[in-house]
Every structure is written in C-alpha cells, then in structure tokens.
Amino acid sequence: MENTSELLRQHDIKPSFTRVMIFDYLKENLNHPTVDEIFQALQTSLPTLSKTTVYNTLDLFIDKHLVQPLLMNQQKHYDLITDPHAHFKCERCDTIFDLDVKPPKLDKSTAANYHVYGTQLIYRGVCEKCQKHG
Amino acid sequence: MENTSELLRQHDIKPSFTRVMIFDYLKENLNHPTVDEIFQALQTSLPTLSKTTVYNTLDLFIDKHLVQPLLMNQQKHYDLITDPHAHFKCERCDTIFDLDVKPPKLDKSTAANYHVYGTQLIYRGVCEKCQKHG
DNA sequence: TATAAAACTGTAATCATTACAATTTTATAA
DNA sequence: TTATAAAATTGTAATGATTACAGTTTTATA
16 A cells, blocks of 8 residues: 555655554545544554554544544544545444535635634434334 | 423423423523533522433434434534534634534435435534634 | 322443553664 | 664553433323
8 A cells, every 4th residue: 555655744744654554444444433443453463553542643644634533423433534525324223324415615705714624514314224124 | 481392292202391491491502512511501490400311301302303413522512403504613622603504405316215314514623713823 | 099101310330532651663963 | 883862652540421220209190
C-alpha cells in the first residue's frame, strides 16, 4: 500500500509504521470501524499495539482532517474523508449503510460565519431487512 | 403549557406529570440539552426526580418519534423534532448552532429500501467567535 | 377496596474514552 | 558513533455517560 506515507506527510503527519498501518486499514475498510475493531484487526500484524495509540492516531487524523468521526450507539466510528456521502443507520440492527447523497453546501452568507471542514448527513430508520422480519 | 398532554396522547404516550414536564422543558429549550441539563433544571419543580426517569422518558420520546438524539462530545443531546434543520458544531467551544438548512430528502429508489423517520445534518468546524480569538 | 399494571426511583455495573506517567523509538548534533 | 532531546507508543488507572435491575410508588381497573 504505497503513497500513504506521502499522503500523511502532505497532511503534516510523520508517517510512522503504526500510523501507516492504521491509515491503510481505514482505506481498506470503509465500513466505519470502531476503535475496537481497528485494534483487534491490527493486533496480529502489530502485536505490541496499544489501544491508546489507536485513539491517539485517529484523533490526529481527525485533527488533520483526514478522518471524520461518526458518533453512533454511544461509540465513535471512523470514516476516511473521501467523496461527500450520507449514512443510513438502522435503529434495529445498528448497521450503518453508505448512501450516495451529497450533503448540501452552506450558502455564502452562512458559510461566511462558520469555517466548515466536515459535514455529516445521517438518516435514521429501519432498513429493508429489518422491516421484513419484524 | 397546555395541550402537551394531548400531543403526548396522540403519540401513544400516557401524559404523566413528569413526562409533561420533561416535554415542556424540551419545547422551551431548543438548544439541545443533555440529560444532565434537563435533570438539573427540573430538580426544583420535581424534587424527587431521578436521572433514570429522564433517560427513560427521553428514550420513550425517541421511540415515539417526538425527539431526536444528537450524539456529540460523547454525550447525547436531545432535540424536539420540529422543522427539519441542520446543526453546526464548533470543535473549539463545543457549541451547537441551529442552521436553517434542510436535509435533502432521499430519492424514491433509495427511500424504497429504507424506512426513514429522522434525519440529521451536522456541519463540523470552527465558529466565528473562536476563529477571531484563536 | 383489592389487585395488577405502569411509572418512577436509586444504586450498582458497564464500557468507551481520557489522563497520565513511563518506556521506547526516532531524529539531531556533538 | 554516541549522547541528548523530542516524538511516539504503551499500559494502567480514572472518568463519566449510559444501562441494568430490583424495589417502591403511583395509577388504572375490577
């Protein structure tokens, strides 16, 4: 997985081995993983990894606007910032689906007052599968 | 604050004194309070109120689609479902501002697969005040 | 008035996140 | 290379919002 280092450097992040691993995991897993999922998944390749490091690294990525946190079910989920898109969260099975809907841009007068660097559009409801079997 | 009872009844909620108080508090405080804020505010008028009751009641309101939870800063904030609108969250001072922006409706083909009963549009960034004094 | 159901309470447990001090690794310069 | 400082990582302990749950009170019903 090359050029992750370059990308991190471009965002003012020193590309340590751990950081590259965590970033690449996010790149290959766009299904909004939690800290725990990332930690579990990387443990075999990084046996000394600490959960605190995962937290720290993700916070760093958020700071540098590479990652966006999604708060759901009392837990943070992490999503690489790529194309603007929306999420649907099923309240029954707690699955998060990606939707190809673009969040609206703020109009000029509003945008003048706020410096926006991330948008989050979440639809809550019940997914098809859960509707079917009660 | 009349007709809250009626409204609750319409949503299949028995309008106990406590429930009406909590609902009215939300109606008069559209600034997305937390459980703790609601609990503190109502303690003088409801000295025996328990925080668990506030949690239970709000969960009930959410179930009946009267209230929408907003997860921010590792805490739930509660917002009466009124006109569709968006929120801006300042990452510096953690204030949540209301924005007069309507979340887009799902197009028919998408909406066919999901039963949506709530939408949440959140812009993250830095508010004007925080931009000014670093 | 008795009984069951619903609402409410209070304490204890849970669990994601944060704080923090210690250790390891990396970069820099003598 | 070696010494030193800075940065990154680790592990444990604390925090704090939320939930579980059992007991109590209130409300509705027969």
